[in-house]
Amino acid sequence: MIHLDHVTKNYDGSGQHAVDNLDLLIETGTTVALIGPSGCGKTTTMRMINQLETPTTGRVLVDGRDIARVDQKELRRNIGYVIQQVGLFPHMSIARNVATVPRLLGWEKARSNRRVDELLDLVGLDPAIMRQRLPHELSGGQRQRVGFARALAADPAIMLMDEPFGAIDPITRVRLQDEFRDILRKVKKTVVIVTHDLDEAIKMGDRIAIMRDGRLLQYDSPQEILARPVNEFVESFLGPDRAIKRLSLIAVSTIMTAPEPSNGDAEIAADATVHDALALILSGEMPGLHVRSADGTLAGYLSRDTLLRANRL
Numbered sequence: 001m002i003h004l005d006h007v008t009k010n011y012d013g014s015g016q017h018a019v020d021n022l023d024l025l026i027e028t029g030t031t032v033a034l035i036g037p038s039g040c041g042k043t044t045t046m047r048m049i050n051q052l053e054t055p056t057t058g059r060v061l062v063d064g065r066d067i068a069r070v071d072q073k074e075l076r077r078n079i080g081y082v083i084q085q086v087g088l089f090p091h092m093s094i095a096r097n098v099a100t101v102p103r104l105l106g107w108e109k110a111r112s113n114r115r116v117d118e119l120l121d122l123v124g125l126d127p128a129i130m131r132q133r134l135p136h137e138l139s140g141g142q143r144q145r146v147g148f149a150r151a152l153a154a155d156p157a158i159m160l161m162d163e164p165f166g167a168i169d170p171i172t173r174v175r176l177q178d179e180f181r182d183i184l185r186k187v188k189k190t191v192v193i194v195t196h197d198l199d200e201a202i203k204m205g206d207r208i209a210i211m212r213d214g215r216l217l218q219y220d221s222p223q224e225i226l227a228r229p230v231n232e233f234v235e236s237f238l239g240p241d242r243a244i245k246r247l248s249l250i251a252v253s254t255i256m257t258a259p260e261p262s263n264g265d266a267e268i269a270a271d272a273t274v275h276d277a278l279a280l281i282l283s284g285e286m287p288g289l290h291v292r293s294a295d296g297t298l299a300g301y302l303s304r305d306t307l308l309r310a311n312r313l
């Protein structure tokens, strides 16, 4: 668990608090998205977790230990860091880039090579093709995959990601968000991600921390934040389409009624969201949708009314 314990950061010479009495608990194995307007203190908050910045007052605890008392090298080894401009070493092969931390840790070559192949596979790059390439021979999205693999190399318990998809085109971005989220859940990391993009925060975050002027305004699950913004600022930050965004967090299986005999209505998969189902039903004149499970059986039915009522859940 990471605990930012009443942390304030005041950069030298500035009368303003970049981070103002922030108290934030990040449970082990969860992903927290930090979001808020430019300059609200997101990056400063993240950089205090790996001691790239030190708090002016307050403490940062990782698993109960004050990180000011932990050896910096040990701390950073336990924290993977992914930034927007990946920062790969341009003259080193992809394999050497991914193996940066294992090399620092003095791993044997064979072990390090195995780890590189395993990680390239994990992030969807073919080791046989990619190992020997140089960073400039990759697309932006591929470089981001390498940066992510490199951060995971020594299996750190914590991953910090600062606008990791900021420089990526929208289509690749959505694919990488999905893939990285699935990987991070599978490997059970504690993740802090800084983003400007609300959809990204909703998709990646188990919880979202909304900041303004260095302060924490709301810290909750995406569902809860979208359903119950704490004040007008948060409400306007979430935008007029927050009701629709919420529907993309509700699985159809949670609102469907008993299956109806197949009658020619369209079908949707049981793991689809209410947002997907509404988009489908509004695209035609159907009275409802059959919900089909992955094993092929009919699992339930969604009438147009059921779907329209989902917004009131």
Ligand SMILES: Nc1ncnc2c1ncn2[C@@H]1O[C@H](COP(=O)(O)OP(=O)(O)OP(=O)(O)O)[C@@H](O)[C@H]1O
Residues within 6 Å of the ligand: 011, 012, 014, 017, 018, 019, 036, 037, 038, 039, 040, 041, 042, 043, 044, 045, 196
């Ligand atoms: N090294 C620094 N020295 C002085 N002030 C700084 C420094 N870094 C950040 N600040 C100030 O601290 C405040 C918070 O900055 P920070 O970068 O944490 O915000 P942010 O929410 O990440 O912003 P953005 O979304 O624009 O990246 C801002 O007012 C910024 O100008």
